[in-house]
Amino acid sequence: MVRRGDGGPLGAVRVDQEAHQEAVLTVVGWIPAAKVLTYGDISELLGHGGPRRVGRALSLAGSEVPWWRVLRAGGHPAQGLAHRARTYYDAEGTPLLLPAREAYDADYRVDLARARWSPTESEHVRLARLSDSLGGVGP
């Protein structure tokens, strides 16, 4: 539950960010196993803020969400998390692009062409409603 405008003038600003963070976490939670989205995809789906905001929200959420299903634009997992993420990809069967000669276990990227999640129509409606709840109109 989100409380709006009840913390004073500075609180009003913070409420929006909290709502946005909540929306990011919600979307991440909708990504099915073995599927992924990029930071840019999520910011675009929400229609607010930018990719960095998504990373910010995930870093705050910690392990409460499937963070390994959110990647950078090139298919690499979040910086410094490749090793931890690999375990999940292995378990879920996420399609990976492995180098011909694997130097170390973090040397890989996710096959975005096969693994990128496409929201269904009903999910898209929910996304639109989520986007609306952030302020009605995009920036």
Place this chain on the structure above:
DNA sequence: AGGATGACATTAC
């Protein structure tokens, strides 16, 4: 107020 920082993206070379 002004600058540095961060789980990023895009473009250019």
Place this chain on the structure above:
DNA sequence: GGTAATGCCATCC
């Protein structure tokens, strides 16, 4: 296939 420059948005110093 890389690295560098620029844009971006909120937070922290």
